[in-house]
Amino acid sequence: MSVEKQYSPISSVWEGSDADLIETMLEFYASIVPEPILDATYNKGRFWKDSDRQVVSMDINPKFNPMIVGDNREMVGVPDTAFGTVIYDPPHVGPQGRDKSSKKFDEDFGATAECGKEQNWSLSYLYPPFLVQAKRVLKPEGLLLAKITDMVNSHRAKWSHCDFMRMAEDAGFTVCDLIVKVRTGPMVSTKWSTAHHARKRHCFWIICRNSASCER
Numbered sequence: 001m002s003v004e005k006q007y008s009p010i011s012s013v014w015e016g017s018d019a020d021l022i023e024t025m026l027e028f029y030a031s032i033v034p035e036p037i038l039d040a041t042y043n044k045g046r047f048w049k050d051s052d053r054q055v056v057s058m059d060i061n062p063k064f065n066p067m068i069v070g071d072n073r074e075m076v077g078v079p080d081t082a083f084g085t086v087i088y089d090p091p092h093v094g095p096q097g098r099d100k101s102s103k104k105f106d107e108d109f110g111a112t113a114e115c116g117k118e119q120n121w122s123l124s125y126l127y128p129p130f131l132v133q134a135k136r137v138l139k140p141e142g143l144l145l146a147k148i149t150d151m152v153n154s155h156r157a158k159w160s161h162c163d164f165m166r167m168a169e170d171a172g173f174t175v176c177d178l179i180v181k182v183r184t185g186p187m188v189s190t191k192w193s194t195a196h197h198a199r200k201r202h203c204f205w206i207i208c209r210n211s212a213s214c215e216r
């Protein structure tokens with residue numbers, strides 16, 4: 001008896017949680033065992049609250065008690081070809097201000113990386129050194145799953161997801177897919193008076209494979 005293969009693609013638009021999407025992506029894209037997983041921007045580990053996955057946590061901020069306190073652009077002491085998956089959810093805005101409440105916001109959401117004139121009002125400079133390390137610590141065929149959000153900073157639209165995709169290809173990854181993740185409540189500030197841009201109600205998950213091809 002022949003078993004018929006079923007065509008069951010993943011949707012390019014996701015309206016559920018990040019955690020459910022990560023699990024779906026691991027099941028759909030992994031061509032090798034996806035564990036151990038390195039979460040290179042762990043923060044409070046919100047992605048793994050109800051997960052049984054074997055996750056190694058890394059964060060530059062010791063306040064979050066990650067297994068590895070370190071800069072994901074260096075990954076000091078992390079061995080080569082050790083992980084089946086790397087997860088990356090870098091800061092997507094720069095520091096929000098100097099008062100106490102914005103400082104707490106900055107720390108809680110990791111908005112601590114400089115993003116001013118010197119950085120061309122963008123956070124994309126964080127990506128290339130991270131991508132070199134992600135490629136080094138991933139096994140061949142391993143997955144890099146990155147959550148990237150575009151931003152408007154100092155009246156300039158910054159297309160971080162385009163930068164990330166180009167930089168990932170430059171680093172030797174194959175960019176396999178782009179999934180739009182929709183959320184319900186975009187952040188709005190009382191400081192804003194005139195709208196010049198669409199309020200972003202989405203981010204992107206970018207799926208990269210440490211191999212020359214995307215086919216499983």
Ligand SMILES: C[S@@+](CC[C@H](N)C(=O)[O-])C[C@H]1O[C@@H](n2cnc3c(N)ncnc32)[C@H](O)[C@@H]1O
Pocket residue numbers: 040041042043044045046047058059060061064070071072073089090091092109110111113
């Ligand atoms: C947007 S948060 C991640 C949120 C996390 N995915 C969660 O669901 O809880 C970004 C995190 O990246 C960390 N981070 C920023 N730059 C880093 C770097 N160079 N190396 C390691 N971690 C970094 C921040 O401290 C922050 O905790």
